[in-house]
Amino acid sequence: MSLKKLINSFSRTKTTTSSRSHSDFSLKNGGLMVEELIRISNGDYNPFCIFSARELEQATNDYDQDLVLPLDTNYRLFQGVLENRGTVEIAISAYVSANSNLVKLLGCCLETKVPMLVFEYVPENLSTYLQGEKVTLPWRYRIRIAAQVAAAIVYLHVGKSRPLIHRHVKISNILLDANLNAKLFDFGLSLEIPSGETYVEALVEGTIGFIAPESVYTCKFNEKTDVFAFGATFIEILTGREPVDVFIEASGDQLIPNLTPVAKSSLMSVSLPTKRELLLFLKANLIKDGTQNALKSSAELAASCVDVLPARRPTIEEVAKELRKIQN
Numbered sequence: 001m002s003l004k005k006l007i008n009s010f011s012r013t014k015t016t017t018s019s020r021s022h023s024d025f026s027l028k029n030g031g032l033m034v035e036e037l038i039r040i041s042n043g044d045y046n047p048f049c050i051f052s053a054r055e056l057e058q059a060t061n062d063y064d065q066d067l068v069l070p071l072d073t074n075y076r077l078f079q080g081v082l083e084n085r086g087t088v089e090i091a092i093s094a095y096v097s098a099n100s101n102l103v104k105l106l107g108c109c110l111e112t113k114v115p116m117l118v119f120e121y122v123p124e125n126l127s128t129y130l131q132g133e134k135v136t137l138p139w140r141y142r143i144r145i146a147a148q149v150a151a152a153i154v155y156l157h158v159g160k161s162r163p164l165i166h167r168h169v170k171i172s173n174i175l176l177d178a179n180l181n182a183k184l185f186d187f188g189l190s191l192e193i194p195s196g197e198t199y200v201e202a203l204v205e206g207t208i209g210f211i212a213p214e215s216v217y218t219c220k221f222n223e224k225t226d227v228f229a230f231g232a233t234f235i236e237i238l239t240g241r242e243p244v245d246v247f248i249e250a251s252g253d254q255l256i257p258n259l260t261p262v263a264k265s266s267l268m269s270v271s272l273p274t275k276r277e278l279l280l281f282l283k284a285n286l287i288k289d290g291t292q293n294a295l296k297s298s299a300e301l302a303a304s305c306v307d308v309l310p311a312r313r314p315t316i317e318e319v320a321k322e323l324r325k326i327q328n
Contacts, residue, residue, distance in 0.1 A: 053111040153230060165192075165222065189205050212229070243306075246285075275304070
């Protein structure tokens with residue numbers, strides 16, 4: 001009797017190679033992956049599985065386009081089914097797989113030119129509840145999801161010897177399991193802060209409204225960058241509206257219909273609301289099914305997270321602690 005697993009196989013490109021190429025890629029990619037994972041995990045890692053290119057082709061029906069998952073990530077994601085079989089287990093693991101609020105890496109394929117990763121299948125996406133046609137999430141689920149995402153970011157920032165900055169926290173990168181528990185996904189932009197440094201420099205990538213303003217101008221990213229992105233995400237959880245629209249309206253500007261993302265970005269860059277303006281807007285536009293105290297505390301926390309000055313933003317540990325208090 002075989003046990004079936006639902007997987008996500010993601011890659012930047014579909015690659016077909018000969019068996020000789022498979023072997024060459026496997027040796028090259030395997031050595032590089034082991035070296036990198038040991039480096040970032042400081043030797044603290046767990047086993048996971050190595051899949052062959054043929055297994056992933058079979059699992060995804062030769063990368064059938066009908067199996068592409070409609071998620072807004074940096075990669076193409078395929079849903080597939082793997083038959084249970086003996087696997088080679090090696091003493092490496094993803095940096096983040098130990099946390100229950102991060103999508104778990106099951107294994108990888110090293111036989112392709114671009115290595116492919118195999119993740120657990122998580123059926124729902126938070127964006128379908130906030131932007132789609134699904135029923136509005138009750139307050140207890142919205143605040144629990146926010147708390148779980150904050151806990152995931154805490155793990156990234158303080159769970160290992162060096163902070164890992166996610167850089168792409170947003171609604172569509174929050175997946176939900178069958179019980180509506182949150183799992184943060186998409187580490188395509190994630191970067192480690194080098195030892196002895198307080199930030200990491202990189203090109204500005206991400207989604208308008210979720211990128212901290214100081215990072216846009218300096219190309220520097222640290223823990224407070226993720227706090228801003230979390231705050232923008234929390235605003236969308238609380239209001240059901242995209243944060244860039246909230247920022248524009250809260251600052252007193254009129255939101256013009258059908259503005260392009262570039263136009264919204266330009267408008268937001270010169271009209272970020274003050275904390276007072278944002279608080280007034282949030283209190284008037286929250287999805288109101290929580291207690292008054294919980295709603296007020298949530299609005300204040302969200303506004304603090306997206307403060308224009310990074311030094312005035314709370315740490316993600318402080319955010320997680322406050323969310324636990326709001327939950328209770």
